[in-house]
Amino acid sequence: xxxxxxxxxxxxxxxxxxxxxxxxxILGPLLVWRATRTERFKAIAAVGEDSHGFISHGxxxxxxxxxxxxxxxxxxxxxxDFSSKKFGWNLGELPEKGSASSWVELGALLxxxxxxxxxxxxxxxxxxxxxxxxxxxxxxxxxxxxxxxRREDRxxxxxxxxxxxxxxxPARVLSREREDFRWSPNEDLRSRRPHSDELHGITxxxxxxxxxxxxxxxxxxxxxxxxxxxxxxEPEVLSLTQLFMLSIGCIPMADNSYFSLRDLGAFENDPSDxxxxxxxxxxxxxxxxxxRITHVRIDSRENENPxxxxxxxxxxxxxxxxxxxxxxxxxxxxxxxxxxxxxxQSVRASRAESTVLENCKDxxxxxxxxxxxRLPDLNNSSDHIQLSEVYLARADAQRMALAxxxxxxxxxxxxxxxxxxxxxxxxxxxxxxQLPALMSYAQNGIDQLDLTAPEKKTLHDAIExxxxxxxxxxxxxxxxxxxxxxxxxxxxxxxxxxxQVNELIGIMMITNSEFMNLVRQSARRFDQAPAxxxxxxxxxxxxxxxxxxxxxxxxxxxxxxxxxxxxFTDDSxxxxxxxxxxxxxxxxxxxxxxxxxxxxxxxxxxxxGFQSTIHVS
Numbered sequence: 001x002x003x004x005x006x007x008x009x010x011x012x013x014x015x016x017x018x019x020x021x022x023x024x025x026i027l028g029p030l031l032v033w034r035a036t037r038t039e040r041f042k043a044i045a046a047v048g049e050d051s052h053g054f055i056s057h058g059x060x061x062x063x064x065x066x067x068x069x070x071x072x073x074x075x076x077x078x079x080x081d082f083s084s085k086k087f088g089w090n091l092g093e094l095p096e097k098g099s100a101s102s103w104v105e106l107g108a109l110l111x112x113x114x115x116x117x118x119x120x121x122x123x124x125x126x127x128x129x130x131x132x133x134x135x136x137x138x139x140x141x142x143x144x145x146x147x148x149x150r151r152e153d154r155x156x157x158x159x160x161x162x163x164x165x166x167x168x169x170p171a172r173v174l175s176r177e178r179e180d181f182r183w184s185p186n187e188d189l190r191s192r193r194p195h196s197d198e199l200h201g202i203t204x205x206x207x208x209x210x211x212x213x214x215x216x217x218x219x220x221x222x223x224x225x226x227x228x229x230x231x232x233x234e235p236e237v238l239s240l241t242q243l244f245m246l247s248i249g250c251i252p253m254a255d256n257s258y259f260s261l262r263d264l265g266a267f268e269n270d271p272s273d274x275x276x277x278x279x280x281x282x283x284x285x286x287x288x289x290x291x292r293i294t295h296v297r298i299d300s301r302e303n304e305n306p307x308x309x310x311x312x313x314x315x316x317x318x319x320x321x322x323x324x325x326x327x328x329x330x331x332x333x334x335x336x337x338x339x340x341x342x343x344x345q346s347v348r349a350s351r352a353e354s355t356v357l358e359n360c361k362d363x364x365x366x367x368x369x370x371x372x373x374r375l376p377d378l379n380n381s382s383d384h385i386q387l388s389e390v391y392l393a394r395a396d397a398q399r400m401a402l403a404x405x406x407x408x409x410x411x412x413x414x415x416x417x418x419x420x421x422x423x424x425x426x427x428x429x430x431x432x433x434q435l436p437a438l439m440s441y442a443q444n445g446i447d448q449l450d451l452t453a454p455e456k457k458t459l460h461d462a463i464e465x466x467x468x469x470x471x472x473x474x475x476x477x478x479x480x481x482x483x484x485x486x487x488x489x490x491x492x493x494x495x496x497x498x499x500q501v502n503e504l505i506g507i508m509m510i511t512n513s514e515f516m517n518l519v520r521q522s523a524r525r526f527d528q529a530p531a532x533x534x535x536x537x538x539x540x541x542x543x544x545x546x547x548x549x550x551x552x553x554x555x556x557x558x559x560x561x562x563x564x565x566x567x568f569t570d571d572s573x574x575x576x577x578x579x580x581x582x583x584x585x586x587x588x589x590x591x592x593x594x595x596x597x598x599x600x601x602x603x604x605x606x607x608x609g610f611q612s613t614i615h616v617s
Contacts, residue, residue, distance in 0.1 A: 052111070055071050055072070071122060073120075074103075074106075074117055074119055075119060075121040076110075076121070076135060077613055079135050079332065080137055081335075082240040082333050083240075083241050087114055087145065087235075088113065089112065089113065089234070089236070101617065103616040106138075109203060109225065124615070132615070133613045133616075135333070135612065135613055136611070136613070139607060140244075140607045141240055143206075144415060146203035147412050148602075149199060149200070149201070149598035149600065149602055150598075150602055151200040153477035153478055153479075155202045155203075155478070199603060202226070202412055204223050205223065208606070234410065236410065241336065246417070246597075247600035248331070249417040249418040250341055252403065253402075254402075257342060259403065260341055260344075261422050261424045263343075311358070311361065313389070314347055314354075315345060316347045316393045317342040317400075318343065318345035327608075330608060344424065347393075353371070353372070357391055361389055368512065368514060368553070369556060371393065371394050372394060373391065373394050373397040373512070397427060398507050398511055398557060398558055399561060399562065400424060400427070401506065401587075402562055404428055404590055405590055409488070413593065413596065413598065414597050415597065415598055415600035416599065417599070417600040429595045430510065430513065430516070430591070431516050431587055431588050432591035432595045434520055434588050435589060435591070436467075436470065437520055438520065438584060440467075441526060442523070443464065444527075445526040447527075449578045449581070449582070451494060451578075459490055480596070481593070485593070487589060488586060488589045488590065488593070491589065496579040496582075496583060501579070505543070505587070506590070508543060508557065510587055510591060515555050519584045526577065533575060534580060535572050535573070536572065536575055538570055538572070538573060540556075541556060542554050
């Protein structure tokens with residue numbers, strides 16, 4: 001090849017190289033500039049660098065400009081199966097800094113609950129913002145674990161400062177009245193609480209506002225994630241299935257079944273009978289109740305239109321065979337349709353039993369030997385008149401009380417789906433009214449308790465701390481809930497060494513008003529007879545208590561129903577009154593803790609208004 005040819009080839013390649021350099025130098029920046037002007041690029045850039053690993057950092061080519069950022073969002077679009085998932089609490093997974101995008105914060109919070117959160121999903125972009133499709137069951141799970149409701153304490157222990165997180169979801173706002181943020185047996189807070197769509201929880205705040213997303217108008221759910229310093233609490237002690245069942249008013253029992261606190265139509269009239277019945281009276285008695293979500297309904301084909309004499313109704317716990325379709329829709333992720341639920345069902349008492357109960361209407365207490373327990377009426381409204389006596393089978397009442405005593409409790413309490421006028425709930429809340437008195441009597445007579453000096457000081461200080469909480473505020477706060485559980489744990493450690501003895505006393509304290517008042521009256525004069533004892537016949541299930549004039553009062557328990565697989569080595573166990581007082585105080589604490597659960601209705605209603613999948617911004 002000649003020199004001229006070589007020069008030509010070199011010149012050609014040099015020209016091509018210059019052209020390529022010029023193309024890269026001019027067209028490259030132009031293409032990058034065009035890419036940075038796209039809606040998707042701007043939306044991803046708006047997420048910021050603190051994406052908690054869900055968006056890669058990419059390659060920086062200019063200040064605040066990165067290319068080739070890869071999105072690996074949480075995979076939350078499909079309905080989860082929470083029945084087999086275990087959620088912990090690993091706060092180390094949560095970074096100190098928050099993100100401008102709510103789906104990033106949502107994913108970060110879920111990683112705190114479950115570090116094996118599946119990732120790899122793609123995001124959607126609308127109006128310059130990134131969105132992640134999330135199944136509504138995830139929002140419900142976060143709400144249950146975060147105890148989201150209308151809370152006066154705003155879900156915080158002390159500080160209310162938080163990092164904002166927005167979750168936008170397509171939802172329809174339900175028009176019916178929301179439930180009050182909490183309830184108690186003697187107070188209706190709805191009358192003095194303004195209507196609000198704002199829900200507070202221990203992990204943040206949820207509010208709803210309307211905005212345009214995609215092709216239509218949706219109701220965004222704004223979620224402000226609490227700061228990391230405020231997110232300090234213990235892992236869950238119940239499964240998500242149990243948390244969901246509590247949120248619809250069902251308390252777990254030892255045999256993996258549940259009983260419903262709600263009446264669930266037990267007082268409905270039989271449509272086949274045009275005559276007036278006690279159901280009319282019960283509906284009149286409950287006329288102040290607001291509309292509420294019903295989880296399950298009783299099969300009305302069994303025990304159709306059972307009646308006792310006028311003014312007396314008798315009930316037993318019967319298995320529920322029909323479920324509410326709306327709640328099955330949101331409960332399928334929690335395997336709620338596979339649960340066994342029992343609820344009040346009207347039954348026909350024998351004529352002899354009906355006569356006895358009729359004769360007890362004007363009596364303060366019904367005989368302890370009766371197979372029935374009178375359900376209390378805690379409605380203290382001025383225009384309320386109790387028109388019917390309601391009785392529940394004693395064995396069922398005692399099973400309910402045992403389930404409450406054995407329920408593992410969390411320092412943050414639980415979301416509970418029940419009305420303060422529900423009969424089963426009223427029964428379990430009855431002894432909560434005795435808590436302040438028993439605390440004072442135990443504190444004043446602490447020197448007579450069979451405890452060591454350090455134990456007396458620990459108990460005295462815990463009672464004093466809870467007293468101060470009660471005096472400081474009548475509303476429920478996280479600090480009060482923590483103090484109540486702290487005292488319960490101390491009392492549990494100081495209780496009788498035989499746990500079944502403690503449970504039997506607690507059951508009687510919860511279900512028998514005569515026993516409850518006997519304990520209170522005796523506690524007033526505890527210093528005069530600290531060595532007094534009662535006997536627990538473990539085989540027959542009878543508490544035998546010496547009374548005035550040498551009379552021995554007996555309070556029977558349905559021991560075979562309570563412990564069907566139980567074996568008892570002792571025929572009779574003497575119990576010093578010190579242990580009786582401690583176990584009674586423990587029962588009152590558990591009753592008060594149930595009373596002070598926050599209502600789940602605002603959260604459940606909000607989730608019911610969502611579509612199956614929602615957009616998270």
